[in-house]
Amino acid sequence: MxxxxxxxxxxxxxxxxxxxxxxxxxxxxxxxxxxxxxxxxxxxxxSPRTREQRSFRFGAWKLSVKQRRLICAERGEVKLTACEFNLLIAFLENPRNVLSRERLLLASRVRGEEVYDRSIDVLIMRLRRKLEADAANPRLVKTSRGAGYFFNADVDVSYGGTLAA
Known part of the structure; x- marks a missing residue:
């Protein structure tokens, strides 16, 4: 300027x-x-370029959008499918906000791939297994009965930089 x-x-x-x-x-x-x-x-x-430079931190976790890497301080790198990655981004962009199943379906969609109504439940289950110490009693990805799901953690966002393991 x-x-x-x-x-x-x-x-x-x-x-x-x-x-x-x-x-x-x-x-x-x-x-x-x-x-x-x-x-x-x-x-x-x-801007799309800046959005790609984001890194998220929540609890012991770090996620680099550019590198497409999810790293836990205790467990190391955790591999995510494209749908799981997109779903996690939707949660991290809206912490503690209930997201409807429909919105999560749209967010998780990978270009050209069909996503069905019940598949969001499967994706949530898979994401919980990867993020949670006890997927049966989730602390991060919570269900809001009749409304959808929400991410129950404080999320810090930074721009630029890369993640170290």
Missing amino acids: ISGDRLDEAEKVVALELGATDFIPKPFGMREFLARIRVALRQRIS
Whole structure:
């Protein structure tokens, strides 16, 4: 983001081509400046490239979206299928929020693959077996009777970086 009062068009174009995301002419108010910063941050965080750079931490677990790796401090790396990975991402993006079965079905879908209504239960069971110490008494992936499922953990999100085992 650049600001100035005497920049001609050529200088603005050069600045934008070098990576500036916006030009704010002087004088400007603080509210406008902060609003432009919020817009730039929203665009950066929601971009597909940035979303791929995310890493999630919950309990003893770390998940790298870019590396597609799930690592537990006690158990090491745990392999996930594409559907399980997508399902876990949906939970991590919405911690402690009940997600309907329909929403989870859409989230778990792999391009071109059919997913059936009861298959979400199988995916949840498989994910619980991989995440939970006791899958019969889950602490992370909980059922909300008649509503869906929710992820019962605090989740920290970071952008950039890689995971170490």
